Amino acid sequence: MIDLIVTGDNVIDRYNDYSGAGALYISDDKIESFEKQKADPDSVDKNARFIDAGDKIISPGLVDMHVHLREPGREDEETIITGCEAASAGGFTAVCCMPNTRPVIDSQEVVRFILSRSRFSSARVFVIGSISRDLDGKQLSEIGDMVDAGIVAITDDGKSVMNAQLMRNGMEYAGMFGIPVISHAEDMNLSKNGKVNEGYISTVLGIKGIPSIAEDIIVARDIYLSKFTNTPIHIAHISTKGSVNLVREAKEEGIIVTAEATPHHFSLTDELLRSFDTNLIVNPPIRTQADVDALHEGLKDGTIDCVASDHAPHSPEEKDVEFNQAPFGMLGLETSVGLSLTYLVHKGVLTIEGLLEKMTVNPTRILKLPYNGFQAGSLADVTIIDPDLEWIVDASKFRSKSRNSPYVGYKLRGKAVCTICNGKVVYSENSMG
Numbered sequence: 001m002i003d004l005i006v007t008g009d010n011v012i013d014r015y016n017d018y019s020g021a022g023a024l025y026i027s028d029d030k031i032e033s034f035e036k037q038k039a040d041p042d043s044v045d046k047n048a049r050f051i052d053a054g055d056k057i058i059s060p061g062l063v064d065m066h067v068h069l070r071e072p073g074r075e076d077e078e079t080i081i082t083g084c085e086a087a088s089a090g091g092f093t094a095v096c097c098m099p100n101t102r103p104v105i106d107s108q109e110v111v112r113f114i115l116s117r118s119r120f121s122s123a124r125v126f127v128i129g130s131i132s133r134d135l136d137g138k139q140l141s142e143i144g145d146m147v148d149a150g151i152v153a154i155t156d157d158g159k160s161v162m163n164a165q166l167m168r169n170g171m172e173y174a175g176m177f178g179i180p181v182i183s184h185a186e187d188m189n190l191s192k193n194g195k196v197n198e199g200y201i202s203t204v205l206g207i208k209g210i211p212s213i214a215e216d217i218i219v220a221r222d223i224y225l226s227k228f229t230n231t232p233i234h235i236a237h238i239s240t241k242g243s244v245n246l247v248r249e250a251k252e253e254g255i256i257v258t259a260e261a262t263p264h265h266f267s268l269t270d271e272l273l274r275s276f277d278t279n280l281i282v283n284p285p286i287r288t289q290a291d292v293d294a295l296h297e298g299l300k301d302g303t304i305d306c307v308a309s310d311h312a313p314h315s316p317e318e319k320d321v322e323f324n325q326a327p328f329g330m331l332g333l334e335t336s337v338g339l340s341l342t343y344l345v346h347k348g349v350l351t352i353e354g355l356l357e358k359m360t361v362n363p364t365r366i367l368k369l370p371y372n373g374f375q376a377g378s379l380a381d382v383t384i385i386d387p388d389l390e391w392i393v394d395a396s397k398f399r400s401k402s403r404n405s406p407y408v409g410y411k412l413r414g415k416a417v418c419t420i421c422n423g424k425v426v427y428s429e430n431s432m433g
């Protein structure tokens with residue numbers, strides 16, 4: 001029995017390299033069939049819900065491979081349920097959650113806890129375990145046990161693994177289990193006490209800076225370790241021109257390195273820090289126009305494989321302080337699609353197909369997620385996007401529990417208007433009926 005039909009003139013399925021008209025016939029949580037022509041509402045089962053997307057884009061569900069859900073530990077800032085609601089509202093059907101929770105995701109028990117909580121959430125949650133126990137950078141986590149429980153990668157994100165021997169061991173384990181290592185690349189001696197990009201602006205504002213070489217040096221080290229251990233390395237939130245060049249050269253050499261960029265790093269520069277908005281305090285810091293240009297170039301030529309938000313909720317008490325005290329991180333799930341369309345697609349950096357590749361097939365390939373696009377038997381996860389819808393970012397509408405976005409008040413062009421996960425409509429704008 002068909003429960004849901006989604007049809008339109010503008011299906012873009014990067015998994016199967018298809019752009020054109022189409023109709024998805026969904027039965028329960030699976031795609032029963034996909035046809036390369038529009039469905040006629042008069043000739044289909046009247047009991048099925050019928051969604052005609054018109055000329056809006058119908059894509060396989062978007063994946064955000066870098067999200068902080070804060071549960072367990074900081075349920076006042078976000079929970080697995082609210083984080084997934086934010087994901088649904090932002091057009092994402094799957095999120096990968098980072099291990100810097102309390103307790104840290106360093107054992108099978110914590111992985112199982114998160115997976116059991118996410119059974120009732122509106123998006124799929126894939127868990128990323130830590131490299132080191134309690135993120136202490138000293139002893140490896142229970143990597144094998146966590147792989148058995150279902151983790152898709154390991155990282156000490158939020159911190160850099162400063163001990164190259166430990167990173168090497170982590171990569172060797174990850175290689176054995178067939179999962180990638182995600183590098184939060186930051187030399188923590190060079191970045192110590194820094195809050196913003198080191199440069200003209202940090203000097204003008206009198207704030208300790210984080211130099212771009214703090215990132216470049218660890219990216220270079222991790223590329224060498226990847227080559228040495230023959231294990232895939234994924235560079236999280238790449239932010240500097242130097243790192244983009246290193247990843248490009250490593251790819252040319254055949255090293256299995258991939259990278260992601262966040263909307264804030266490709267849309268903002270440190271000039272904005274003159275506003276003293278603590279929501280702009282992120283790690284790595286927002287950089288200069290030259291870095292933004294390099295990110296655009298890297299996104300365009302394929303050096304940067306993915307767009308990921310680094311969604312990092314913080315409570316108002318934490319952020320309502322001076323720059324030097326503010327914790328790193330901003331919200332991302334509900335603005336990622338709008339920012340990517342506004343700053344990449346509408347500015348001519350990427351085609352819409354190019355962007356969707358970085359939000360669907362590329363993260364899926366890197367993390368070996370169970371998605372393969374619109375095919376019979378596939379998971380019924382779908383995102384409908386209106387690429388031209390103009391909207392203003394309004395914090396009062398956020399599904400996230402937190403409000404720490406510097407984009408509040410921004411006018412963006414393009415938005416996810418309907419999200420279907422597991423065959424169910426989990427988010428829908430009024431315009432979608």
Ligand SMILES: [Zn+2]
Pocket residue numbers: 157158159184236237283284
């Ligand atoms: Zn990070």
